[in-house]
Amino acid sequence: MQETLQYIEQNKQRFVDELFQLLRIPSISADLAYKKDLLECAELCAEFLKQADVENVEICETPGNPIVYADKFISADLPTVLVYGHYDVQPPDPLELWTKPPFEPYIEKTENHPDGAIFARGSADDKGQFFMHVKALEAMLKTGNLPCNVKIILEGEEEVGSKNLGDWVKQNTEKLKCDCILISDTHIYSNEQPTVTTGLRGLSYVEVEVEGPNRDLHSGLYGGAVPNPIHVLSRMIAGLIDDQGHITIDGFYDNVDTISTEERAEMNKLKDDPEVFKNSIGLNGVEGEHGYTTLERTSIRPTLDVNGIWGGYTGEGAKTVIPSKAFAKISMRLVPYQTPEEITEKFTKYFEKIAPSNVKIKVTPHHGGMPYVLPSETNEFVAAKQAMETAFGKEVLPYRSGGSIPITAMFEEILGAKSVLMGFGLDSDAIHSPNEHYGLFNFYKGIESIPLFFENYAKMKK
Amino acid sequence: MQETLQYIEQNKQRFVDELFQLLRIPSISADLAYKKDLLECAELCAEFLKQADVENVEICETPGNPIVYADKFISADLPTVLVYGHYDVQPPDPLELWTKPPFEPYIEKTENHPDGAIFARGSADDKGQFFMHVKALEAMLKTGNLPCNVKIILEGEEEVGSKNLGDWVKQNTEKLKCDCILISDTHIYSNEQPTVTTGLRGLSYVEVEVEGPNRDLHSGLYGGAVPNPIHVLSRMIAGLIDDQGHITIDGFYDNVDTISTEERAEMNKLKDDPEVFKNSIGLNGVEGEHGYTTLERTSIRPTLDVNGIWGGYTGEGAKTVIPSKAFAKISMRLVPYQTPEEITEKFTKYFEKIAPSNVKIKVTPHHGGMPYVLPSETNEFVAAKQAMETAFGKEVLPYRSGGSIPITAMFEEILGAKSVLMGFGLDSDAIHSPNEHYGLFNFYKGIESIPLFFENYAKMKK
Structure with missing residues (x-):
């Protein structure tokens, strides 16, 4: 593990440079005019997987945008982790609200990201996040330290409802057989209070x-x-x-789902400072369903x-x-x-x-x-929590997010496996908005946490 | 008068051909991209006025689109009529709802226009209507029968609020001095029930x-x-x-303004057939202010x-x-x-x-x-009513329209003269909508009515 983390440390700058290549491609799935760019993006993903020594790299045709697949088999005794990500992005409009063009990435410090953040459409959602897996796999493989079998799929239609993913997964259940699915497409509560997402709307x-x-x-x-x-x-x-x-x-x-008073009290320990929340989006007052906190309005309601x-x-x-x-x-x-x-x-x-x-x-x-819940007593949750606790050096809490990743329910239904939502973005990263960005700190913490998850998970499954 | 009407009859087809030239110019004042087209349109208007033997034709600069001016002085003993029209048009969008391109005029029969109607943006509002005046003046001048002094102004910013007309009129009060203003930019109740507009919102x-x-x-x-x-x-x-x-x-x-029960009863003699009204716009039910008829909702309220x-x-x-x-x-x-x-x-x-x-x-x-009212006891109203009664061979009623021609109030304030709203369109002509059109019958009746108005008005003012 030490070698793997060292490899990561030594190659940090190159990882960012490579990510910039991905971010320069306007892979907007909502607009058919960008069809060609989605293909180009899929090809670049495949290229990076090959460079990482992942095997059996394939660009799989679908009726829509292709799915990039790759895997690395180590031993039948080891558990298999299926990594999922998406290389398509949201449309960037309104363009006039971007400080710089959305597909010309650059780094700038922000209040929440004093070490700098990468600004570009897709930097946090999801190119910057799935790329952490590509780089973590590279680090594990180059240092001979991959503790599980791994499969990876990168799709190009997440932002338009993953129209073709379900059918493709159904046609490839044997190929995709796995013990759990690992996804980084969510956010943590804050850099001071890391979380693992246990629920999605x-x-x-x-x-x-x-x-x-x-x-x-x-x-x-x-x-x-x-x-x-x-x-x-x-x-x-x-x-x-x-x-x-x-x-x-x-x-x-x-x-x-009715949530007990105790559960709600536990959840509200993640205390939202209403002033910080309001100021972060320029409001002088929030609103919503009476009888619920902002945290509850954006997660359990x-x-x-x-x-x-x-x-x-x-x-x-x-x-x-x-x-x-x-x-x-x-x-x-x-x-x-x-x-x-x-x-x-x-x-x-x-x-x-x-x-x-x-x-x-x-x-x-x-x-x-479909909405999704990962119970906090599962191996998957515990492996992720402990990995992030090691990487961040802080206690990690479970967190219910307001966003939707509909494919988690689909994976559970077709593959019979639970998804672990180990995302590293911040709520304030402006995903789906102008000036989307992703913290360098978060990018690197993600790359470190992933090998730790693999290690923990391999041990638990023995 | 007989010679003038004969001249009109003999040149009918040419008048339509010339109008088509005006309609081919996309003189959209709401969009700065069409600035050049507005200039071109103003120049063509000037050209037609010269051909009609109207004198002192000028293209007057304003901070916005120019105003075309011309006049013909006959005698200080005769009253002076100022004709107003506008050569700018509404934007044509949504373009996809036009049967043919909005600036490629063509003629087609409709239910309300069995003799055919000219389809194009601006055909009724207002190119087709001000052009009736240009052609009526031509007919009177070529046959030596102009019974009043005449001045004409054609502006290019009516559809965007006539921003520069007021200042220009103020700077030219002597030049524009007149006894009344004649405007064709409204509609009649129907071809069977012609009307003169006595009020505007x-x-x-x-x-x-x-x-x-x-x-x-x-x-x-x-x-x-x-x-x-x-x-x-x-x-x-x-x-x-x-x-x-x-x-x-x-x-x-x-x-x-509170309107008496008697006046409302008189007004509602112009009976709207609710079924015809609803069917003409594909509705199965109207709505509006309780306690008022559709006619009242679109005129006095x-x-x-x-x-x-x-x-x-x-x-x-x-x-x-x-x-x-x-x-x-x-x-x-x-x-x-x-x-x-x-x-x-x-x-x-x-x-x-x-x-x-x-x-x-x-x-x-x-x-x-400002809203505007022309009392039905004025010479101006009577001259128009009688002219149209002769041309249509039918009784003509006063009518309050729901539309706005804000300049009528401005003319009254600056020039101290009343405007006569002798328009010839139909409510169903789809002005401001896709497939705007103007009936050939209406175009010709207008050209005939104008010399009759001049004749009546000259007699009354003696």
């Missing part, structure tokens, strides 16, 4: 359309006498959450957010139009034991129910994902 | 911005715990109109409409973002004796008042316009 994402008149109308001639679809959509959105912050959709909370809205004239100057249609993208975060199918259906029914009779409504489901 | 147009967090956030990590500006904006918009269709802005109705809304991710696919900001364009139609300054101020105060304390609000006024 699920997702239901829909697009809605409200149609009023069958064509755009002049607001002077028709205004005040016809249903304006923007007004109607605004009223409907306003009606989805009541003044107590509860979601009004019929039956929305039916299957929500389901939520509903409008992620986009558009309709009518949005260009320069003024246009006096009543548009025919208005649109919104709406997503709901789910908790155990809600399912995306259930919630999408309940949303659709309710949205149709509250629509006035003089407009037409269309609800199109985008993608969904 | 005013306008207050604002852009609003709601800022929540100071950057875009991941909806999984922050959703449910922070104010989402799209939700907040939706709630605020929903709150601007109550469930009785009344606008909730404090003091909004304070100065609204002030209204509020959202003309555009945007925020968050509006591209292809799904992005789980909470945007930092959301925006809307909101316009209010005003009636006598509301003023745009008063209403913009009341809107701004109210919008700030209803905003939750954890968001920042910005209200930017775009442009405004």
Whole structure:
């Protein structure tokens, strides 16, 4: 192990330089215009895996973007860890809010990252995080210290709902057989209080359309006498959450996991300083479901957010139009034991129910994902906790995150294995936002923690 | 007069061909990218005025788009009519809803226009309508039958609030001195029931911005715990109109002209067939202020409409973002004796008042316009009514329109002259919408009515 950590220490700068190569590729999966860049990114991932001495490197075709696969078999007596990551990234818009172009990485210090952070789209989500595994594998293999069998898959469609991953995993269950799945695509509570993510929320994402008149109308001639679809959509959105912050959709909370007062008290030991939270995002007040803390609102409670809205004239100057249609993208975060199918259906029914009779409504489901929980008594959790405690020199706590990684539930269903969510980002890293970044400290701590996890896990599984 | 009408009859086809030249120029004033096209359009207008034998043709510079001026003086004993029109047009978007490109005019029959209609952006608003004056002047001048002195101004910024017209008129009061102003930029009730517009609504147009967090956030990590500006904006918009269709802005109705029951009864003789109205725009139900008919809602009552809304991710696919900001364009139609300054101020105060304390609000006024009324006992109204009765062979009624032509109030204030709103479009001509068109029947009836108006007006003023 000492040799491995030494190898890491000696090659730190090169690891960052190589990561920059990955970050320069605009692998935006939400926009078909970047198809070529996704292929280029997959090829570069494969290249880095070969350089790391991982074997059987393959670029596997799917109906969408390819999946990069590689493995290294040591012995049938050792457990097998399947590493998962994704090389696709979120769209970078609004571009004008980036300090520098999103695909030209650079390093700069921040308040939370006094050692410097790498700024670029995908730096934290997820290129910078899966690349820690590639480099940790390189360090273990080059120093002859890989204590488990390992398989790695890197997909290119995570940001658009991993449409093709499920089918591909089903077709390759033998190839992907493993004891656990290791994923770094989450964040820790803070650099002072490292955590292992033990829960993730699920997702239901829909697009809605409200149609009023069958064509755009002049607001002077028709205004005040016809249903304006923007007004109607605004009223409907306003009606989805009541003044107590509860979601009004019929039956929305039916299957929500009830968490005991004790468990909630334990969870709230991770104390959010409301001032720090508010200041970090420039707010003078938070809001949300009554009766819950900010920490609970973003982890154990389901939520509903409008992620986009558009309709009518949005260009320069003024246009006096009543548009025919208005649109919104709406997503709901789910908790155990809600399912995306259930919630999408309940949303659709309710949205149709509250629509006035003089407009037409269309609800199109985008993608969904199941919520996920990793109990803290499992070997997987304990191996990760201890690895990070060694690397950070601090106690590591379990943490429920508000984000969604729908594939964890899929892996459990198809491969029968639990996922360990050992991510190293910070909440403030601006993933999915302009000026996304990833701390150098976090990048290096991740690379150190991974070999320690492999070592712990190999021992426990003996 | 007979010779003039004959001249019109003999040159009908050429008039349409010439109008097509104007319609091919994308003179979109809301978008600076079309600056060159506006100049080209002004030059073509000047060219047509010269060909019509109108004199002193000038392209007058302004800080924005130029104003085309021309005149023809006959005798100090005759009244002077100032003709106003505008050569700029609304933006054509959404482009995908046009059957053919918006600046490639063509003729096609419609239900309301069995003789055919000219389809193109600006065909009815206002190129096709001001061009009737150019052609009527040509017919009167070429046949030696102009019964009044005439001045004509064509501006290029009507669709963006005539920003520079007021100053230019103030600087040229002597040059523009006149007895009345004649404008064709409105519509008639129907081809079977021609009308002269006796009232127009005013306008207050604002852009609003709601800022929540100071950057875009991941909806999984922050959703449910922070104010989402799209939700907040939706709630605020929903709150601007109550469930009785009344606008909730404090003091909004304070100065609204009260109209007697008798006057309302007279007005409602222009019977709207609700089925025809609804079918024409594909609705199965109308809505609006309780206690008023559709006709009243679109003419004697002030209204509020959202003309555009945007925020968050509006591209292809799904992005789980909470945007930092959301925006809307909101316009209010005003009636006598509301003023745009008063209403913009009341809107701004109210919008700030209803905003939750954890968001920042910005209200930017775009442009405004005063409401306008032309009493039916004036010479101007009578001359127009009689001219159209001769041309159409039908009784002509007074009509209050819901649209705004803010310059009518400005002309009255600066030049001390009343405007006659003798427009010939139909409500269904889709102005400001895709597939805008203007009936050939209406175009020709307009060209015939104008010389008759000049004749009537000259007699009355003797």
